[in-house]
Amino acid sequence: MPADAVDLLGEGAPVPALDWSALFARRTALAGNELTAILSLAASRDIITFAGGFPAPETFPVDVIRELTSNLLDADAGVALQYSPTEGLPAAREAVAGLLQDTQGVRVDPGDVLVTSGGIEALQLLARTLVDPGDRVLVEAPTYLGAIMAFAGFEADVEGVPIDEDGLCVDELEATLAQGRPPKLLYIIPDHQNPTGLSLSEERRRALVEVCRRHHLLLVEDVAYRELGFNGSAPPSLWSLAPDMVVQIGTFSKIFMPGVRLGWAVGPAAVVKAMTAAKQNSDQCSGALGQMLMARYLTGGHMARTLITARALYQRRAGAMLDALTAHMPEGVTWTRPDGGFFVWLTAPEHVDTRALASRAARMGVAYVPGTPFYTDARGSNELRLSYSRADETDIDEGVKRLATLLGEAG
Numbered sequence: 538m539p540a541d542a543v544d545l546l547g548e549g550a551p552v553p554a555l556d557w558s559a560l561f562a563r564r565t566a567l568a569g570n571e572l573t574a575i576l577s578l579a580a581s582r583d584i585i586t587f588a589g590g591f592p593a594p595e596t597f598p599v600d601v602i603r604e605l606t607s608n609l610l611d612a613d614a615g616v617a618l619q620y621s622p623t624e625g626l627p628a629a630r631e632a633v634a635g636l637l638q639d640t641q642g643v644r645v646d647p648g649d650v651l652v653t654s655g656g657i658e659a660l661q662l663l664a665r666t667l668v669d670p671g672d673r674v675l676v677e678a679p680t681y682l683g684a685i686m687a688f689a690g691f692e693a694d695v696e697g698v699p700i701d702e703d704g705l706c707v708d709e710l711e712a713t714l715a716q717g718r719p720p721k722l723l724y725i726i727p728d729h730q731n732p733t734g735l736s737l738s739e740e741r742r743r744a745l746v747e748v749c750r751r752h753h754l755l756l757v758e759d760v761a762y763r764e765l766g767f768n769g770s771a772p773p774s775l776w777s778l779a780p781d782m783v784v785q786i787g788t789f790s791k792i793f794m795p796g797v798r799l800g801w802a803v804g805p806a807a808v809v810k811a812m813t814a815a816k817q818n819s820d821q822c823s824g825a826l827g828q829m830l831m832a833r834y835l836t837g838g839h840m841a842r843t844l845i846t847a848r849a850l851y852q853r854r855a856g857a858m859l860d861a862l863t864a865h866m867p868e869g870v871t872w873t874r875p876d877g878g879f880f881v882w883l884t885a886p887e888h889v890d891t892r893a894l895a896s897r898a899a900r901m902g903v904a905y906v907p908g909t910p911f912y913t914d915a916r917g918s919n920e921l922r923l924s925y926s927r928a929d930e931t932d933i934d935e936g937v938k939r940l941a942t943l944l945g946e947a948g
């Protein structure tokens with residue numbers, strides 16, 4: 538039977554599958570499937586995957602979670618297993634406020650923290666709150682493809698601003714702002730950026746805030762990898778430099794676990810309030826069980842302890858990947874050197890089509906994400922993202938070797 542036919546009566550008489558796609562809303566055509574494709578590799582055992590930004594399972598605090606879950610079910614099952622307030626449980630909001638105070642030196646009122654279902658929901662809420670069809674939204678080029686999808690899904694006109702070794706090129710931003718309609722916002726990942734692993738220098742952070750203040754441009758700062766630096770403290774967060782004009786979006790997926798799907802948003806009160814209202818139209822509330830676990834995990838000092846070993850693990854894996862790239866890659870291939878986070882960004886000679894090569898790579902047992910989905914235009918066809926976070930050192934060497942063979946043949 539053809540794949541698009543169904544045997545409704547179980548009598549071997551195939552009926553053509555009904556086609557519902559004519560009913561789809563216009564925005565459905567805007568949704569890519571890149572993230573679904575990456576997540577589908579999450580459970581794969583027979584491929585070395587450098588594709589997703591998956592945290593290493595070794596960092597999951599299984600014993601602590603077991604104990605905390607048991608304690609909180611004994612003490613507070615009525616709250617943990619119930620619906621929760623849209624803005625988040627008080628204990629979770631307080632825990633986030635405490636984390637921000639400890640790591641960014643800013644005291645925020647817990648009442649001004651919005652708890653979200655992961656970083657991606659925070660982005661969705663922000664886009665839902667701010668973006669009308671045709672609005673101009675600026676992002677780094679390249680940037681997190683989930684953010685491009687969130688803004689494009691609300692029909693924004695998403696435009697990339699170049700980055701270099703020191704992060705976003707602020708002079709290029711000024712040039713972009715001098716032309717066309719004023720953008721609604723600029724989305725940026727200042728620390729160990731997805732997909733390049735590069736960070737925004739302190740000098741540029743200050744220059745960026747100054748330019749945005751002058752142009753009355755809202756900054757959206759995504760701090761997904763901020764706590765995963767290899768070499769001590771990061772430069773000040775943009776939100777700590779200008780809390781009145783920066784919405785900060787964070788996620789617990791990389792520093793706790795994605796299994797609870799939790800994140801946060803803080804920033805100008807009016808924006809966070811509107812995002813809270815938007816959440817009523819999304820999932821209404823984030824899961825209480827995960828929020829209570831996260832709050833107890835943070836206030837019990839477990840996160841600070843686990844992060845020390847997590848950073849060391851990711852640093853070893855990053856080192857293994859850089860060593861493997863140096864050892865195996867053919868002439869003409871270059872890559873970034875991250876000092877935190879999960880990613881290395883690789884540039885092959887211009888004629889190499891990394892999207893076309895991805896299926897050959899998968900047949901050779903190695904997966905990566907091709908470069909183009911990280912851009913808002915046609916760029917990136919000879920680039921690709923490698924994540925070292927979930928593969929062990931032996932697999933990293935073997936996977937890079939396979940990729941090098943492929944790129945050698947393509948070059």
Ligand SMILES: Cc1ncc(COP(=O)(O)O)c(C=O)c1O
Binds near residue numbers: 654655658789795
């Ligand atoms: C920069 C960035 N922001 C947000 C997210 C999404 O976070 P979450 O998985 O918590 O939705 C990711 C995930 O890969 C990311 O890389």
